[in-house]
Amino acid sequence: MIDLFFYIKAFAAITITLIAILLNPLLNLTTLKNSLANNNQSNKLIYFLKKYRLLEDIHIIPYFFKAIGQYVYKINYSKTFTNWYTFKKQANSNPNRLFMRYPVKNENMNKIKKEFIFEDYTYGQAEIMIYKLSSYLVNEANCEPGQIIGMYYQNNPMFIFLWYSLWQIGCIPAFLNYNIKGSPLTHSIKIGKLQKIFVDDRVAKNFVCDIEDNIAVHYVNEKQLFSLMNDETSNLFVQKHSIRTPVTLKDYDPAMLIFTSGTTGLPKSAVISWRKSSIGCSLFGRIYHMEDESTNVFTAMPLYHSTAALLGVCAVISQGGSFTIAPKFSASNFWKQVYFSKATHIQYVGEICRYLVNTAKEINIDAVNKINYERDHNVKIAYGNGLRDTIWLEFKQRFNIPVIGEFYASTEAPFATTSFQVGDSDGVGACKSYGPIVSTFLSLQQVLIKTDPEDPTCPYRNEKGLCEVPAHGEPGELLMKIFFPKNPKTSFQGYLGNKAATNSKILRDVFKRGDAYYRSGDLVKSDKRSRWYFVDRLGDTFRWKSENCSTTEVENCIMSNPLLKKNGNETQLLEECCVVGLKIDGYEGRCGYAILQPNQNESFDKLELVNLLLPRMLKNLPKYSLPIFVKYVDEIDHTNNHKIKKTSYRNDVLPFGVNGNETIYFLKHYKEYVRLTNEEYKCIKSSEIKL
Structure with a gap:
């Protein structure tokens, strides 16, 4: 049937x-x-x-x-199915068309004209700069076709130039999350089989890990590289077509690696195929009407994620449009950057939308020039995922956005669903329509x-x-x-x-x-x-601060050494722990919530114990994965097949648990755990204390 x-x-x-x-x-x-x-x-x-x-x-x-x-x-x-040829086609057809726009500085407001200043690159300029950087990568950094090359990088033009130069010479870029360090970073480098890594000097302090001697780490001197790329006398390197795209290359072979957390407890190296990054992104660009030459996609999301890299950059390039990348998200500057960049599309995640809705309207008004940045922009479409129906219409109407394009996708998924919601009633909240x-x-x-x-x-x-x-x-x-x-x-x-x-x-x-x-x-x-x-989400992940977090990774960090010092001696104070994502009123996603089962044969101060765990977690976990709330139980609940019953913990109630009489601890200002009181929780819900 x-x-x-x-x-x-x-x-x-x-x-x-x-x-x-x-x-x-x-x-x-x-x-x-x-x-x-x-x-x-x-x-x-x-x-x-x-x-x-x-x-x-x-x-x-x-x-x-x-x-x-x-x-x-x-x-x-x-044999021109890879993304390099998509870019090359646009550069040949429209060399003078805008390719990329980037704010000159983080504090990039012109104090006199009250406008943001951008670096602009055309397709033609970008192509020549890529060829010059390719020469450096081949002749100085010894990159070879087929190698997997890591990029530990923030949002900026060099990210784009490195990425496309690696594609041009036939390498496979691997985007590393620059927030991770220690054992998760070491694990990522190992499973990704990285042979070289380019590290952004701005985040070099985070690059702390144990790597093998045969892996070359290049700390990028951007000033030197941009000087080389802008020098008219610099050598160009154009890879041979037969080497860049050998006859054995399949469209389901890796175009890049993007690292994502999962149920294994450590990052996984998701293979992004040429099919997904080229034809998939091309169809995505069409669905969200990026085909007009004036299209400019603004993203403040990290390029090491697939949303910005694939559904932002690759999608708009496939249609011959341009993109603006912000170094990081700023709620106070977001609409000013959007306005002056002349963006027609903006990317979001649910958390970003909530931050924007919670900002005061006054910060987006220029009374002298009679500009309301949050409404007088060129944006036609806002697209992303996680925009809850509770603020959907408020976000759409306040910021004068005609179309919401909520979609469903994940880094490793071989497909995505999309919606194109125009009105204010039919289809609100849908991720497929x-x-x-x-x-x-x-x-x-x-x-x-x-x-x-x-x-x-x-x-x-x-x-x-x-x-x-x-x-x-x-x-x-x-x-x-x-x-x-x-x-x-x-x-x-x-x-x-x-x-x-x-x-x-x-x-x-x-x-x-x-x-x-x-x-x-x-x-x-x-x-x-x-x-x-x-x-x-099912299973052992939760989403917080626009990031997918592995509960198993946090659990492994807590239990990596259950021996904690008590009166100068090491004693096993923890028997087991369980980590889930906990829903907090007024916040998108779920934050980390750790349930600890102590050794019943030992007496200890519970608040002191959880603060003893904190230095270990701060060292090995990104900030967004840290357990914001912690509680102790005599015994963690298990099913008949010995799996932890996480559902009841995921639905716990703050500030005192389901029964109203439990003690829960709270990571205040990410500095120390304190006992959660009713007054503290009211401040959290009112955003007086920010999570």
Whole structure:
């Protein structure tokens, strides 16, 4: 029966797609695009197409077939399917078009004109600078084709130039999170098989780890490199096509590595394939209307994450537009930077939206020049993930944003879902919202399944041992079909150097024996109009401060040495610990919450003990992974198969637990743990004390 439904859907999708393609030239696309952010109902055809979400289907589908056809040709004949050739094409076609924009300084406000100043680079300038930097990488840094090269770097132009120079010479860049240090950094370098690492001098103090002698670490002298790249007499190095893209290269081979936390307890090296970074990002750019030459995507998100790197930079380059990168997010400067950069698109995560909504309106008003930065900008589309429906409309209306593009994606996932929400009611909060044509197509690949009521991390299986689709409104785990189950890497490339973690993301025998699906590890629910809404993450991760945090990593750090000094002697004071993500009123995501089971045979001061643990955690964990709250229990709850029952802890209640009589400790100002009082908790909720 599953196979029959599959072919019926496939036939329906093809039929209505052909109709859409035939309709496409009959419609005035300029009129359609101009109407996207306009709720005017005077044009009956436009109103009909928008109401039933057909307008975006017609915008996407013809481009999809054209792009796929060109991509297949590039794979099989010209061998130009990698991102380097996407950039090269734009540089050849539009050398004088803006490529990248960057604030000159962090304190970059011109005090006289009250405007931000930017460094601008055109496509043509960027191409020549990349060739010159390539010469340095090959001749001075001894980078060789096929090597995996680490980048421990902040947001700035050199990040982009290094990245594309590595692609140009045939290397594989690996983006390291510059917040990690110690054992997680050492682990990342090892599993990523990095052979060289370029370190940004601005974050060099964080680069503390144990690495093998054969790994070369280059502390970048940016002033020297930019001097070389701007010198007209500098040598250029253009890699041979046959070396940059050998005939053996597949489109599912690694284009880059991005490190992400997971249930293993340490970062995993997610393989980003050429397919995902090129054709995937190209389709994403089309979906979010980046095809206009004036498009400028503003991002203050770290480039070591896939959201900024892939869905920001790669997506807009695929369409020939430009991007602005801020060195870091600043709530007070955000809309000024957006205004002066002339950005048409901005990227967000839910936390950023909340920070912006909580800022005073006065900081964005220039009374002298009569500018309201948060409303007088050029932004047409804000896109990202984690924008909760509780502030969705407030964010949209206050900041004068016509379209919200909430999407679902993860670094390692071989797919993404998107929405294009124009109005103020229909589809608010959805991370997947298409018209019937695209929805029918995607239903061939993307599906939700029921989870086990006792353990949501496990799929529910019926008496036949197969999975089932949940009802509308019922959360289920999001899966993606792997069309060649015997060779999953054609769909899901997994994690380099971690076969076990890769296999754990593949679920087999889902709807029939022998099939295979990629597991997202996330709970999603649907409505009756095929829209999807993100619910929560499964398993041992939580999201805090725009970062995915591994509970196992924190647990391992706490328990790496349970012997703590008591009266000058080392004594085992901890038996076990459990870390979860805890929801806090008024905050996006979940913060770290550690439950500690002490040695009952020892007497100790609980507050003193948790503060004894703090130096270890500060040394080995990034700030966003630190447990903000801690409590002690006599015994941590376990299931019959000895798994910790994390659900009850994830739903704990502050400030005194579910029963209202527990003692919970709070990491105040990230300096020391103190006992959480009712007054302290009120200050946290009112943001007088910031988490």
